[in-house]
Amino acid sequence: MDFNAIDTKWNNLWQQGKVFEANHSKEKKFFLSAAFPYPNSPQHIGHGRTYTTTDIYARYLRMQGYNVLFPMGFHVTGTPILAMAKRLGQKDEEYLRIFEEIYGISRETSATLTEPKALVTYFSHEIEQGMREMGYSIDWRRKFYSYDACFNKFIQWQFRKLKEAGYIKQGSHPVPWCPSDNNAVGAHDTRGDVDPQIEEVTAVAFEIKGEGSLLCSTYRPETVYGVTNIWINPSAKYVKVEMNGKKFIISQDAANALSQQFGLKIIGEIKVAELLKKEAINPLSNAKLPIFEAKFVEPKTGTGVVMSVPAHAPLDYLALRDAKLDGKVKLVQVLTVEGFGEFPAKEIVERMKVPNQLDSKAEEATKEIYKKEAHTGIMKVGEFAGEGCATAREKIAAALAKKGQAHKLYVLANSPVFCRCGALCSVKMVQNQWFLDYGDKKWKEKAKECLSGMKIMPQQTIADYLYTIDWLNERACTRAAGLGTQFEFDKTQMIEALSDSTIYMAFYAISHYAKDLPADALDEKFFDYVFLGKGKAPNEAAKKMHEEFEYWYPFDSSHSAKDLVHNHLVFFLFNHACIFEKKKWPKQIVTNGFVLMDGKKMSKSMGNIMPIRAAIKRYGADVIRFSVVAGADLSSDTDFNKSVAEGISSRIKSMGELLEKTIAHDAQKGAKTSAKYDAADKWFYSRLHRRVKNAPAMFESFQIRELSQEILFETFNDMQHYLKRAKEPRLREFFEYWTALSAPFMPHIAEEFWEKLGKKKFVKDAKFASLAHMPAADEKKIDEEMEKQEQFLLSTREDVVTLLRLLKKEGQAKKIHLFVADEWKREVRSVVAREKDFGKAIKACLANAKLKPHAAEFKKVIETCMKDVGALKSEVLSSQQELDALQNGAEFLKSEFGTEILVKKESEAEGAQAQRAKNAMPNRVAVAIE
């Protein structure tokens, strides 16, 4: 089987036949989509998981008779593509290498990708081609890019609606900032792709009479009571600054960084030597504090001035000890800490034998104490004595701030972070930043109402949605640069990437028409009519688009990987709830886990990314489809590796070979067999129809893993057994059902099989398996008794195998006798099942008239039954049924063991066998081997 050839054949036929183009009609519809990709790289097999899951579902629903719309577009909004084009233009070696080694893009090609649009075009074509090769049943006519003029108009309309609703606000906001580029920085703007993390710290003011205040940044304002001195770095430069009419002393570096956050003015330098002579005043205890020098103080971190709490901060204690001041300064205890005495910092430093402040163990000790004190520390002094460390911290910070003795400031927690331009990043307080007010209570309520009407898969993620809805606050919705849509209310701004992709699904409903209209025509009235049905249709186009939207909306199912739960998917709820009327709110969200490569996360730095098109080339699309969805439950991550893909491949191939054989056989002998089903046929088709019957519920609940297991492995195993068991296997019917059932998973191969089978079984004139109806199970063929009998036959076979091995008589037995337990033993079994107790069971049996004749024997039977009393719940076959099962399977057993098989009832045993026959139990035959 040449998978690639089959893929190509059917991809072309589908395209030519316009099989997946969906138009509004009278039929019941289903509108679903998966998050549209950001084209700044080729896609890898991880992306394939979400799209494959979506496509399986789409194909399943199509086969259930729905008019299914599965569209796709490209999200190009934001800065990474801009940044990437710029870097390629600069011949950035890091990028060129990634392109070459991981994406397989030559340097010549890279040289042509220095414009954002060229990059978008290149990767979106690459991605689209991959999706086509994977056989995704997408209506490509509706494709658009988020920078298309018609889409811009749509987003601007959306933002006008949000503004009308009062959800767009302005205010100040801290962002990671490059002072040299004069722009906000994200992970893709920094050296080594470090994600800059903003953290809030408290800066406490320690007054120096006549000079202003020393500003000390700290994570632990509750320890101000214990401050014994102030640290400054002897080799740093300190300056006086003016801020809100007050004077402060901080390092020069800090002044530069903080000027981005506050309107501060540097008044002049102050020499370290001069500072060291001064005294500062503790704002809480009013103690006079000396100022000392310490090397551990980083002038670039925080304010460059550090308050010293030697009782609780190991670094402070170490610095004192290094300067031989530990004898002179009196430590002040602030907290009582579990497992420590008066001065925890001193204790831990001594216990861990930290040599000095610059040793790496100093940091370890700090972390340890910080954690311990935050957990178990109780305030010993001050206004909040008796309270826990964490609550006291907040209260003290607030109290100091109220008196103007503390200020909130922002720092980069993972500092230093460098911009790719080389400058050190800091935090800037952006003024007049535009926000979407997701903190609005009423809006939150609406979003929750929307959520409550939806089906969320996997169900356990509902908690995440609720949590995120509650937690969301004002969120910046514009940026100074980027591709996408201009922000109408402030033309210096572009709408930010996560804000223009919240209701874009609605645009798919009309995108294939919108493209043909001049952008000017898409004004307020136009969209009000199309999406909200307000007013009269401004023109024919609007009317047509309104009808289309009315047909396809509400949006039935949104698919993505699980990382979008905390942002995009929640915004999706908020925005739908705001813009559209309730009956147009979305119905379902499905999220899935990631794909690992040989057990490890795929990443550029590890170089273990497998591009999806390379994977298709190697294994075939359908094998990849199975590989990314069959391995794990929807919610958990799945592993892709060679052996999984090869295993799937070989199963599919052997199915193909069998299909060929079946067809050849039928052609020779004629497909019709008039003979009735025998036991083996009944068993096999009972299993098949049971699976067919259960399948729809499994598709609906996204038990994709279980379904693939059934289709690929369990059905396959059944067939293996059936082939051995059946006198004349009839596989045609099986293949007709199996092909349809597996078509959503392996569409190309299913089409190929379908064609070979003559393809008209389930729906008249279905040219494609993709359009055939999912077969309904023939429930008459589900035969539980037959399945049990076969099960019994198989376990009997197992017993014989075990016994032969035990006797070392494999292949040497002359005759094998099988004895079925008498009916009265079943009575005993059910008594034991009921009583669940040896004594009670005996009494019950004695009282049972039916068991009277067997009084001498039943005690032993009860004993045997009691061994696994829990197993007795399931019902067993009657003696006659067991007998039938074995007689029907006698041929099979004979061929398995190559010897004569004699089946009898226990009571019919004669001579030497009589004793053995007594071992027979319900559901377990007695075996006698000659």
Added chain:
RNA sequence: GCAGGGAUGGCAGAGUCUGGUCAAAUGCGCAGGGCUUAGGACCCUGUGACUUUAGUGUCUGCGCAGGUUCAAAUCCUGCUCCCUGCACCA
């Protein structure tokens, strides 16, 4: 720190809601055998330990420590460890 998820055999991964049929599905790996010129293809068997030449039995076992129960991977309590997310970034 907060929130969510998790810990099962050589590996991956079911089983947990609804306790007993669980030495634990399925797949991979490994070992032995068969088929074959050969095999990475296919088939059979085995794969916690010990014991057993008539079909066993005993012990150990599902992160750790307890508890409930005739019975616990499954229920309860406490603990340890791991993963993911925490905002202006797609």
